[in-house]
Amino acid sequence: xxxxxxxxxxxxxxxxxxxxxxxxxxxxxxxxxxxxxxxxxxxxxxxxxxxxxxxxxxxxxxxxxxxxxxxxxxxxxxxxxxxxxxxxxxxxxxxxxxxxxxxxxxxxxxxxxxxxxxxxxxxxxxxxxxxxxxxxxxx
Numbered sequence: 001x002x003x004x005x006x007x008x009x010x011x012x013x014x015x016x017x018x019x020x021x022x023x024x025x026x027x028x029x030x031x032x033x034x035x036x037x038x039x040x041x042x043x044x045x046x047x048x049x050x051x052x053x054x055x056x057x058x059x060x061x062x063x064x065x066x067x068x069x070x071x072x073x074x075x076x077x078x079x080x081x082x083x084x085x086x087x088x089x090x091x092x093x094x095x096x097x098x099x100x101x102x103x104x105x106x107x108x109x110x111x112x113x114x115x116x117x118x119x120x121x122x123x124x125x126x127x128x129x130x131x132x133x134x135x136x137x138x139x
Contacts, residue, residue, distance in 0.1 A: 062100040063092060064132075067117050069106040082120060089124035101129045 065085065066074040073085045080088065092099055101121055105114045121129045 061096070061098060062102055064102045064104060065089075065117065065121065065129075067103070067105040067109055067113060069108045071109065071113065073117070086120050086124050089121060089126065093125035097125075099126075101126050102132050103129050104132045 064074075064076055066077075068074065073080050073082060075085055075088055089101070103114070103117060103121070105117070118129055
């Protein structure tokens with residue numbers, strides 16, 4: 001019978017179990033830290049919007065779609081619902097596909113509503129729409 005020393009027995013018993021508790025504690029700690037810090041990184045900084053150095057508007061072959069502060073759609077100064085506007089734009093796309101669509105939205109309108117209008121224009125078949133802004137003051 002071979003005789004084992006205490007050291008050999010201690011080495012053999014130390015390997016047969018792995019304690020997962022410290023690993024789980026570290027995982028949950030990192031999860032909590034990232035859950036707290038990520039929203040702060042995303043929303044904690046101020047956003048500076050770019051200056052409005054846009055080119056000139058086209059002088060011909062364009063149609064204007066306006067989103068008013070009352071959340072109404074206007075196509076060439078005629079008030080429409082979203083469905084009517086989409087039908088009108090689809091007809092325009094069939095008859096004059098090279099027409100430029102200019103989007104004018106009131107400054108008080110939410111970003112999501114402007115994006116909804118742009119999606120409506122894209123669903124009508126137009127790949128590009130130009131956003132119209134006021135010229136910069138002082139330039």
